[in-house]
Amino acid sequence: MEMIELEGAQGGGQLLRSALSxxxxxxxxxxxxxxxGARPRPGLMRQHLTAVQAATFVGNACVEGAALGSTSLRFLPGKVEAGxxxxxxxxxxxxxxxxxTVLPALWRADAPSTLRIEGGTHNPMAPNHDFIVDSYLPALRRLGIEADVTLEQHGFFPVGGGVVTARVMxxxxxxxxxWAERPADVALEARVLxxxxxxxxxYRELGVLGKRLGVEVHPRHVQVVTSAGGVGNVVLVRxxxxxHVEVFSGYGERGVSAEKVADRVASQVDRYLRSAASVGEHLADQLLLPMALGAGGTFTTTAPSEHLVSNARLIEKFLPVKIEWSAIDTELWRVSVAV
Structure with a gap:
């Protein structure tokens, strides 16, 4: 079996997840x-280990080093099976x-699959359920990928306890x-959990969003989550x-005012709207892999993030593709994936 040696020191868990996929x-x-290796707590944490275990089960793989805190992993894939x-x-x-992590393998399987995953559903530094359902999955459908995700129970950091189920065709x-330049008629919607x-x-967070972005401020845009374990606060702007739909998120945290949380989200939205880009920074990175596994594609985004650059170079180690990006204007870049 062909093997590739990879260095994970300069990347986070994303490099590992992309390599597994x-x-x-x-x-x-x-x-x-x-x-x-560059993180304050290097090595595999629970969500990284679960991703490894998920890839192992789905792909009948052999793995060495799959343990909490492990800084090295050897992964030998087998036959992917739907289930x-x-x-x-x-x-x-x-x-x-x-x-x-396992979605690409399952959409390439020969039968539908379902998954039930327990943990966090709205996490800082990770795509949340709203982003996946409203932005990521519709983007995949344009590539010919059919999958849906259902939120069974919210799970907030640091308690967790959330559940999502998914079906992959x-x-x-x-x-x-x-995805060319963004249409001018973008409508903004806000919701707070x-x-x-x-x-x-x-209500304080909605007030800030109303002043900065002009979104409607109304009690119906507040969702009180009673089924979650633990405390949580999520600000969402679509x-x-x-x-195309972009989703921007912010999370309440101890010692940070509600106004500051909402202001940070408003700044994300402002940056996106100042640009003519169609795809936001986070989705831009996540489109590379499905495009590279398929027929390629192009999109415009605000700027190539470090995640996008490192993910592109990793993809090119596994696939005969060329991923390039070039500046068109201030905060407007074109990214192309040629297969």
Whole structure:
């Protein structure tokens, strides 16, 4: 079996997840050293370990080094099989990151699959359920990938306790897709989630978004989550265009005012709206892998992030593709994936 040596010191868990996805899809094994080496707590944490375990089960793989805190991993993929897969992270680690790890392998399988994943559903530094459902999955459908995700129970950091279920259909042939410059008619919508906290926090956050972005401020945009374990506060803004939706998020944290949380989200939205880019920074990175596994594509984004650059170079180690980006204007870049 062909093997690739990978260095994980300069990347986070994303490099490992992308390597697992690509290994399952290409049949190429890999060894990764110094996993998350630059992080304050290097090595595999629970959500990374669950992603490894999920890839192992889905792909009948052989793995060495799959343990909490491990900084090296050897992964030998086998045959990917469709089926029903339950996974429990055992912490507030992101259920959606685990899902994204095995999703490419399952859409290339020969039958539908279902998953049930327990852990966090709305995590800082990870795609949340709203982003996945409203932005990521619709983007995948334009590439010919059919999958849906249902939120069974919210799970907030640091308690977790959330549950998502997913259904993935076979996608035997993907299509080329393009996201050009964003249409001018973008509509903004705001929603705030609170769990175990005063609704007043949510109204203060909506007030800031109303002043800065002009979104409607109304009690119906506050969702009190009663089924979650633990305390949570999530600020969400959707930017709806004619053919694409971007989702921007912020999370309440101890010692940070509600106004500051909302102000940070408003600044994210402002930056996106100042640009003519169609795809936001976070989705830009996540489109590379499905495009590279399919028929390629192009999109415009605000700027190539460090995650996008490192993910592109990793993809090119597994696949005969060329990923390039070039500046068109201030905060407007074109990214192309040629297969």
């Amino acid at each position: 690509l290994s399952l899809c290409t049949g190429i094994g890999f060894t990764m050293h110094n996993i998350r 029903h897969y339950p996974f429990a992270i055992g912490s507030a680690g992101s259920t959606l990151l685990v899902l994204q 076979p996608a035997p042939a993907l299509t080329h897709a393009s 609170v769990s175990g906290l005063s609704q007043g926090i949510a 930017a709806r265009g004619s053919d």
